[in-house]
Amino acid sequence: MTTKAQTMAGAADKAASGTSSFNLSLGWWITRISLALIVIAWTIPTFGLFISSLRDKDQLAITGWWTALQTSVGTEQGRTGEADAQVETNGQYVLTGSIFGEGSTKSIRTYGGGFLPSSGTVEYGQGEQPGIRDYAPGELVTLEDGSTFVLESNGTYTYTSPTPFDFDRGRRFFMETQIPPTFTLANYQEIFRAESVDQSFINTFTVVIPATIIPIAIAAFASYAFTWMEFPGRRFLFYIVVALIVVPLQMALIPLLRLYNTVGLSKGYPGIWLAHTGFGLPLAIYLLRNYIGSLPRELIESAKIDGASHFQIFTRLVLPLSVPALASFAIFQFLWVWNDLLVALVFLGKTPDQIVLTSKLRELLGSRADNWEILTSSAFVSIIVPVLVFFALQRYFVRGLLAGSVKGG
Amino acid sequence: MQQILSGVYAIIIGVGAMVLFYFGTNWVLDKAFADEMTADRRMIKSREKIRESIRPWIFVLPALLLLLLYLVYPAIQTFILSFFNATGNEFVGLHNYEWAINDGEFLQSIGNNILWLLIVPFVSTALGLVIAVLADRVRWGTLAKSMIFMPMAISFVGASVIWKFIYDYRPEGQAQIGVLNALVTSLGGQPQAWLTIPFWNNIFLMIILIWIQTGFAMVLMSAALRGVPEETLEAARIDGANEVQIFFNIMIPQIIGTILVVWTTITIVVLKVFDIVLAMTNGQWDTEVLANLMYDWMFRGGGDFGRGSMLATVIMIAVIPIMIWNIRRFRAEEAQR
Amino acid sequence: MKKFAMLALLMAAMLAVFGASAVAAQDDLVFPVGEGPFHWENLEEFQDMGLSGQTLTVFGPWVGNDQVLVESMLAYFEYATGVDVVYAGSDSFEQQIVIDLQAGSPSNVAAFPQPGLAANMAAQGFLAPLGDEMRQFTLDNYAAGQSWVDLGTYAGPDGADDYFGFLYKIDLKSIVWYVPENFEDAGYEVPATMEDLMALSDQIVADGGTPWCIGLGSGDATGWPATDWVEDIMLRTQPPEVYDAWVSNELPFNSPEVVNAIDIFGQFAKNDAWVNGGAVAVASTDFRDSPQGLFTVPPQCYLHRQASFISSFFPEGTELGTDADFFYFPPFAGQDLGNPVLGAGTVWTITDDSDAARAFIKWLTTPLAHEVWMAQSGLLSPHKGVNLDAYANDTLRKQGEILLNATTFRFDGSDLMPGAIGAGAFWTGMVDYVSGASAQDVADEIQAAWDAIKE
Numbered sequence A: 001m002t003t004k005a006q007t008m009a010g011a012a013d014k015a016a017s018g019t020s021s022f023n024l025s026l027g028w029w030i031t032r033i034s035l036a037l038i039v040i041a042w043t044i045p046t047f048g049l050f051i052s053s054l055r056d057k058d059q060l061a062i063t064g065w066w067t068a069l070q071t072s073v074g075t076e077q078g079r080t081g082e083a084d085a086q087v088e089t090n091g092q093y094v095l096t097g098s099i100f101g102e103g104s105t106k107s108i109r110t111y112g113g114g115f116l117p118s119s120g121t122v123e124y125g126q127g128e129q130p131g132i133r134d135y136a137p138g139e140l141v142t143l144e145d146g147s148t149f150v151l152e153s154n155g156t157y158t159y160t161s162p163t164p165f166d167f168d169r170g171r172r173f174f175m176e177t178q179i180p181p182t183f184t185l186a187n188y189q190e191i192f193r194a195e196s197v198d199q200s201f202i203n204t205f206t207v208v209i210p211a212t213i214i215p216i217a218i219a220a221f222a223s224y225a226f227t228w229m230e231f232p233g234r235r236f237l238f239y240i241v242v243a244l245i246v247v248p249l250q251m252a253l254i255p256l257l258r259l260y261n262t263v264g265l266s267k268g269y270p271g272i273w274l275a276h277t278g279f280g281l282p283l284a285i286y287l288l289r290n291y292i293g294s295l296p297r298e299l300i301e302s303a304k305i306d307g308a309s310h311f312q313i314f315t316r317l318v319l320p321l322s323v324p325a326l327a328s329f330a331i332f333q334f335l336w337v338w339n340d341l342l343v344a345l346v347f348l349g350k351t352p353d354q355i356v357l358t359s360k361l362r363e364l365l366g367s368r369a370d371n372w373e374i375l376t377s378s379a380f381v382s383i384i385v386p387v388l389v390f391f392a393l394q395r396y397f398v399r400g401l402l403a404g405s406v407k408g409g
Numbered sequence B: 001m002q003q004i005l006s007g008v009y010a011i012i013i014g015v016g017a018m019v020l021f022y023f024g025t026n027w028v029l030d031k032a033f034a035d036e037m038t039a040d041r042r043m044i045k046s047r048e049k050i051r052e053s054i055r056p057w058i059f060v061l062p063a064l065l066l067l068l069l070y071l072v073y074p075a076i077q078t079f080i081l082s083f084f085n086a087t088g089n090e091f092v093g094l095h096n097y098e099w100a101i102n103d104g105e106f107l108q109s110i111g112n113n114i115l116w117l118l119i120v121p122f123v124s125t126a127l128g129l130v131i132a133v134l135a136d137r138v139r140w141g142t143l144a145k146s147m148i149f150m151p152m153a154i155s156f157v158g159a160s161v162i163w164k165f166i167y168d169y170r171p172e173g174q175a176q177i178g179v180l181n182a183l184v185t186s187l188g189g190q191p192q193a194w195l196t197i198p199f200w201n202n203i204f205l206m207i208i209l210i211w212i213q214t215g216f217a218m219v220l221m222s223a224a225l226r227g228v229p230e231e232t233l234e235a236a237r238i239d240g241a242n243e244v245q246i247f248f249n250i251m252i253p254q255i256i257g258t259i260l261v262v263w264t265t266i267t268i269v270v271l272k273v274f275d276i277v278l279a280m281t282n283g284q285w286d287t288e289v290l291a292n293l294m295y296d297w298m299f300r301g302g303g304d305f306g307r308g309s310m311l312a313t314v315i316m317i318a319v320i321p322i323m324i325w326n327i328r329r330f331r332a333e334e335a336q337r
Numbered sequence C: 001m002k003k004f005a006m007l008a009l010l011m012a013a014m015l016a017v018f019g020a021s022a023v024a025a026q027d028d029l030v031f032p033v034g035e036g037p038f039h040w041e042n043l044e045e046f047q048d049m050g051l052s053g054q055t056l057t058v059f060g061p062w063v064g065n066d067q068v069l070v071e072s073m074l075a076y077f078e079y080a081t082g083v084d085v086v087y088a089g090s091d092s093f094e095q096q097i098v099i100d101l102q103a104g105s106p107s108n109v110a111a112f113p114q115p116g117l118a119a120n121m122a123a124q125g126f127l128a129p130l131g132d133e134m135r136q137f138t139l140d141n142y143a144a145g146q147s148w149v150d151l152g153t154y155a156g157p158d159g160a161d162d163y164f165g166f167l168y169k170i171d172l173k174s175i176v177w178y179v180p181e182n183f184e185d186a187g188y189e190v191p192a193t194m195e196d197l198m199a200l201s202d203q204i205v206a207d208g209g210t211p212w213c214i215g216l217g218s219g220d221a222t223g224w225p226a227t228d229w230v231e232d233i234m235l236r237t238q239p240p241e242v243y244d245a246w247v248s249n250e251l252p253f254n255s256p257e258v259v260n261a262i263d264i265f266g267q268f269a270k271n272d273a274w275v276n277g278g279a280v281a282v283a284s285t286d287f288r289d290s291p292q293g294l295f296t297v298p299p300q301c302y303l304h305r306q307a308s309f310i311s312s313f314f315p316e317g318t319e320l321g322t323d324a325d326f327f328y329f330p331p332f333a334g335q336d337l338g339n340p341v342l343g344a345g346t347v348w349t350i351t352d353d354s355d356a357a358r359a360f361i362k363w364l365t366t367p368l369a370h371e372v373w374m375a376q377s378g379l380l381s382p383h384k385g386v387n388l389d390a391y392a393n394d395t396l397r398k399q400g401e402i403l404l405n406a407t408t409f410r411f412d413g414s415d416l417m418p419g420a421i422g423a424g425a426f427w428t429g430m431v432d433y434v435s436g437a438s439a440q441d442v443a444d445e446i447q448a449a450w451d452a453i454k455e
Helices: A004-012 A019-054 A057-061 A187-194 A197-230 A234-243 A249-263 A269-293 A297-305 A310-321 A323-338 A344-345 A357-367 A372-392 A395-404 B002-032 B050-079 B096-102 B104-135 B141-153 B157-167 B179-186 B199-225 B230-238 B243-271 B275-280 B290-302 B305-336 C002-021 C041-045 C065-081 C093-102 C116-124 C132-141 C145-151 C180-186 C194-206 C222-237 C242-249 C255-270 C279-284 C290-295 C308-313 C355-364 C367-374 C394-404 C419-434 C441-454
Strands: A072-079 A087-089 A092-098 A107-112 A140-142 A148-150 A157-160 A172-179 B042-046 C053-062 C083-090 C108-113 C154-157 C161-163 C166-172 C175-178 C324-326 C340-350 C409-412
Touching: A019 A372, A019 B104, A019 B141, A019 B157, A019 B179, A019 B199, A057 A072, A057 A372, A057 B230, A087 C154, A187 A197, A187 A372, A197 A234, A197 A269, A197 A310, A197 A323, A197 A357, A197 A372, A197 B002, A197 B050, A234 A269, A234 A357, A234 B050, A234 B305, A249 A269, A249 A344, A249 B050, A249 B290, A269 A344, A269 B050, A297 A310, A310 A323, A310 B050, A323 A372, A323 A395, A323 B141, A323 B157, A323 C108, A344 A357, A357 A372, A357 B157, A357 B275, A372 A395, A372 B141, A372 C116, A395 B199, A395 B243, B002 B050, B002 C324, B050 B305, B096 B104, B096 B243, B096 B305, B104 B141, B104 B199, B104 B243, B104 B290, B141 B199, B157 B179, B157 B199, B157 B275, B199 B243, B199 B275, B230 B243, B243 B305, B275 B290, B290 B305, B290 C093, B290 C419, C041 C065, C041 C367, C053 C065, C053 C093, C053 C355, C065 C083, C065 C308, C065 C355, C065 C367, C093 C108, C108 C116, C108 C355, C116 C154, C116 C340, C116 C419, C132 C145, C132 C161, C132 C166, C145 C154, C145 C409, C166 C308, C166 C355, C166 C367, C166 C394, C175 C180, C175 C290, C175 C308, C222 C242, C222 C255, C222 C340, C222 C409, C222 C419, C242 C255, C242 C409, C255 C419, C255 C441, C279 C419, C308 C394, C324 C394, C340 C355, C340 C394, C419 C441
Parallel strands: C053 C083, C053 C108, C340 C409
Antiparallel strands: A072 A172, A087 A092, A092 A157, A107 A172, A140 A148, A148 A157, C108 C340, C154 C161, C166 C340, C175 C324
16 A cells, blocks of 8 residues: 555646656656565564574573574583593693583683682673683683683683592683584484484374365365255255354364263374364355366266266266366365364374374474474474475465355455 | 385285275176166166265265264264263353353453464555565565565474574573574663563464464465456556555456455464474463463363363354355356356 | 365375374383282282173373373383273363263273262263272272272262262372572571471562562463462461362352461562562463472572472473472461361263273282382372382382371362362352452352352
8 A cells, every 4th residue: 555655646647757757767666666575574573483493502591593604602611521520631630621522512701700819800791691701712720729711712721730530520710702603403313313303204294194184175165065966955955064163163062072081083094084184164165166166067968968977977077177176175274184173182182103294393392492493493394394285285275265255256 | 114015015005905995886887877778788778867976975075074073073062062061071151261261261261362363464464465565566576476476385383483582581691593583682672571471472372373374365365366457557647646545446456356265264373373382382381372271171171071162163153254155256256157 | 176186285295294104112011020019919900701702991180291100100000901002081071071961971990089079970870880809909008098089979869878989199288398408508497387488588589589489371271280389378378177068068169268278378479579589470370380480590490389290390400309399288386176188180081881890990900000100200109009209200109198197188179079170160269369350259259159059
């Protein structure tokens, strides 16, 4: 609507082309900029998730994903080795080692505090660890007892004393470290290894594929009958189907649980396939009927005259012609089943061989609430397939949406 | 690996059984009521009438049975259960309903649901319309629409993770990793725990659903706008109408049908919204909604099937007007055929 | 159509990748059999039961780090019997177990964190009685056996009491965690009374620090850590009889004794200066994440009151006793109530009877089943037969001693209350309280919810 001002002026006075072209270009810009802003606002959340899932988990926890390309600074404590690791050389007792683990990319900016004496040159405010910025890497610190300590920026330290070291545990100090920007697939390895998200991925597929195919077949037959066959109550039954499209499936849960309990269907894949089939059918029948109903009547009639039965007309003629409509609904149902949480919570268990991605993700939201590296990468795994399907088959999806809603409008 | 195999088997068996059913029953039908013919294939007695009066039922019966079992029966059963106690074995009359209208949480969910119903369909539809109008005027409009449409493919739980990350809160003084708080602090504001601020947190949850649903509204609007005849618009322009007038007086009336469809569709989604609230706040901090409250009563703390069913019935009653509207719309369409 | 084909190909490729990596890791035993202070002979008792090849499903509340721990214990049962044990854990156990039971497809064994919910399920006929032998065992072999028997005894569907649940894995709740080195650096002393603890908190604020880290977040169960606070404070302000009356609702939830306890909790949690991130952070911080503040540089807080199991959530490599330690959540000097201790535990029940399930419950009575978990972290045992040397460290051993020496021991009250209260209204009420509601309003509301389920 940002273009209104522009065209208002343009339409009112076409002759005054000077101002009009100015307004036109302004409107041109406003249209583009506002659309661009909306697109950015819409994509940023997903983009942020994706970037975050590739970041180092330590960085992810302390800085925003938009700083992913900057070096981040953290504060942590360091600890020397224990006294029994000391080596005596030339009458000096030396303790050496590295603060960081193997393969660390961190480096040290400043250090101090803890067992190290204050340099007295740096002021510290509230919320800062006293002493942490006292010394620069490589700077030699002399302690009261005559021992010296030096920490290099790569984390290796040398602690030298004229007298033997005598302490139970390593001595503590503090440091500011920097972590260079790192991108890693470690988060994904972690969720597959420790959280068995891969298993859930397969479980979801096991649910989705039959729960997509079965309703399509059943709905195709039914919608053909509703369109081209005569039987008593046809109209009334179809009204019921239309009414059932909006029934909240919440209300089906308790009675179905009880029913499943008595027939022994619960907590298994067949049970959830049938449930998704039942819940998906009204829309499927409605969509497919709209499409099958739009096929030319003469086509069906002439086939009848040639002596084909309805069964033959359906399988040999109508079904092949309806592939686009079937595809539309398939995408619908695929997305719906893939993304479903409620039905999976109720009809499938939480055992490793049954828990689906959405359910898993919710468990992780609870149990790993602040392990963003786990959450972001699992969420990404759970959305990547539907998003790919969506982008690849968007055309069919849109067609299905239109057929299902604005038909005849 | 084994599971993939068993999944494949299951698919083959399931699909095979279906094919067998349809082909089998039709074959049986054709055999059982075959036309009586002479040896030189001349018709003695046609049984086509009988065959063709039975065949429709073969076509629709599986669907009807499933609908009956999975939607009609449970709906009736839930309605009945709503008059029973927690374990469903003692009739308590209207007691559950009486309890509800005196229960603070129920009233709160009703209030929140109304808020959701007022805001989400309106904002999604309006935004969808605006984007549809804008995107039609730009060469990269299709790409823009794709990006805005994409959240439709993301599950509510996935979206909840995405948005939890946006709303993340760190105490003041620490680096914010949530976009929203980073934005606020960089503008000199105080970081907020967004999801715990009563009333406003409802809005923050709604934004997630709007984010998902706007694409849907946009696609339908875009198609409907294309259906508005260019000549009508031109004629109006020649008559001196400005773009605002054209938009409100010509475009909107032309696509009002679509707007209503979008509106009602999103309304139904809103009534059923459950996953977002469950995953983001679980109804805490005054964000409870009916669908989540129902899940809570059904299964938390031992489960209360009476009250759970009562809440499901309330949701059901709220949908009935839309259901009737849908049927009437459908009948009107049929009449036009 | 090309797109379909490409998509199918892509998915097939993804499936192949995941499928290849989906081979379950073989559960290695954490402690090699025959070594260490364990009752290895217990394994032999289970070897010839002829259960090999059967499957046992276990459902419990543990996920993440805790899941690794419980599975390490289950691995020994698998090893001894040849039973294939499948464990499933859920963060929303309280809801999922109800769904599973109603659906008629529960696991064989379920470990309830709330005896109240287990009682509820027993009344509906979903639990199988464990039998007199198990009851006698608990009576004879658990310290203060009767109290543990009581916790597992509920009315069945016919209204008659029976023994349904075996208590295993006890947690001690009345403890405060701290980092000794941070105390040393700042010159703080471990307080011996509640008055001292509050003075210390003020001292920390005066020194420019923040005393407490409190997090109530827990997914569906958000709010429960606050109920522990209130219970601990109840035991420190009221005699145990009042506590019992409160838990059974003989003392209404909105009576002044309870409101007072909630308000004392508020002095900690609703005090912006006392709690990391201010009062707003309390309800939104996950409880598993809340102790992290003890270990940051500079420390975001100095004190964290949480049950013994929380040590499994300390940063990797944290050594208990040196890197982190605990002290007993002290009583008020002004009240003469002795040294009350609050604890909790899980009730193991048979939800789908089978030979393997019976054998498994019997397995839980062996000292070994306790020792292999004790030797890691997060489990305390009232079993008199276990080898105390098995505790992983002195900290755990010390906790075990507190458990055994308590003048008053009370089980987590919210876990004993009916599910709709103890796993519902009490939790949400505490979130409301921390988010600004008054103690009286919250207590009134919880009492109203309690009245509603009594009807």
